[in-house]
Amino acid sequence: MAAKPNKPDVAARAQLVEAEDRFIASWGRMGSVWGISRTMAEVHALLYITGKPMCTDEIMDRLGVSRGNVSMSVRSLLEWAVIEKVRLPGDRKEYFQAEQDVWAMLRAIARERIKREVDPLLDALDEIDQLAPQASKHSPEEVRDLQQRIEAVRDGFGVITTLSHKFAGPRGAGLQTAAKLLAKAPIGRAKKHPSKRKENRA
């Protein structure tokens, strides 16, 4: 809105938008793999990649989704605390802006996922454990086996949870450092030839 560039390097701008769109599409695909809606992920991607605050209408136009959908996606993202509301002086609309620190963002995502994935399972295991022992007088071996297996799962997830909380918790800057230390060859680091790095993942 500020100014149309007088030198309309149209091709360059188009390519920028193209790159953005690709990023949005990829992030959106991830979203569906993670169990959040494609749109929600796309909104987040859009706000992150452009970096600037956007209002509902801009988001609708850019992503081609309905007002209702944007409203719901934005609400979830606010709950996740990966975007925030900003008010522009002299404008009644609400604008939204993404968390720009990737690690903070990743922590927020991790936190939500743990909340939704791991914690409920641990709670369920607790309940089940309270259910099973009552039978233990009668058929000892089977019950013991059952409990051992449940216990094993619980320990496993427990370790993961504890560890994750250290990363995802409010005081959770730690893992970034820890991770970088643990990872001998952190990541290709290629400044201009990123394709080489692919071997790391084959």
Added chain:
Amino acid sequence: MAAKPNKPDVAARAQLVEAEDRFIASWGRMGSVWGISRTMAEVHALLYITGKPMCTDEIMDRLGVSRGNVSMSVRSLLEWAVIEKVRLPGDRKEYFQAEQDVWAMLRAIARERIKREVDPLLDALDEIDQLAPQASKHSPEEVRDLQQRIEAVRDGFGVITTLSHKFAGPRGAGLQTAAKLLAKAPIGRAKKHPSKRKENRA
């Protein structure tokens, strides 16, 4: 099939089955959060929690799903390498048995998830990077910002990937130990009063 217990402690057995069912249900719910089908997760849960090899018909009966569905779920689980085929002598049917080592199981799950979630994103980011730079002569700042953001995401996921591979890779026993060391108070460890542990997750 071996023998009906002459003392039919019916109530005890019912409770055992009840506990199993609850475990299966919880695990199944997790499955849908992880982006695998509920049935696939349930089949896995059933095989893990009972520990014994089961054939298609037993699974169908116990979970109340169709033959086709069991066949497909089992195939995926075999691909994930969290269950294996066993042949019982003198029986033409195929039986399936779950990996009983929880850490091996968790690693297998993690491995698949990384493959499906992180790797595709990193690949996409590589592609996008190749797209964006071509515009750099014309509108430097915006392009630079875009590339920085993409790079930041890539670094973040890169670190996570590297770290995860150390855990999930074939030589990946490491994290269990690392995790236990890192986690000061590893996990409540309550032998008989597990409910106390809940505070760790509030």
Added chain:
DNA sequence: TTGAGTTTTCAGTTTTTTGTGAAAACTACT
């Protein structure tokens, strides 16, 4: 208090995912 601008809600619709069941394919034995 009004009303224009804006956001939220939600019943109904569309899209996507998952599950079924029966036919086809496979397997091992005779």
Added chain:
DNA sequence: AGTAGTTTTCACAAAAAACTGAAAACTCAA
């Protein structure tokens, strides 16, 4: 080769999830 037991495939059905759009609710300045 024939065949009975078993598994796989896949067109279609059912269920779940996501999305739309318009009405209702909200907000704030006048």
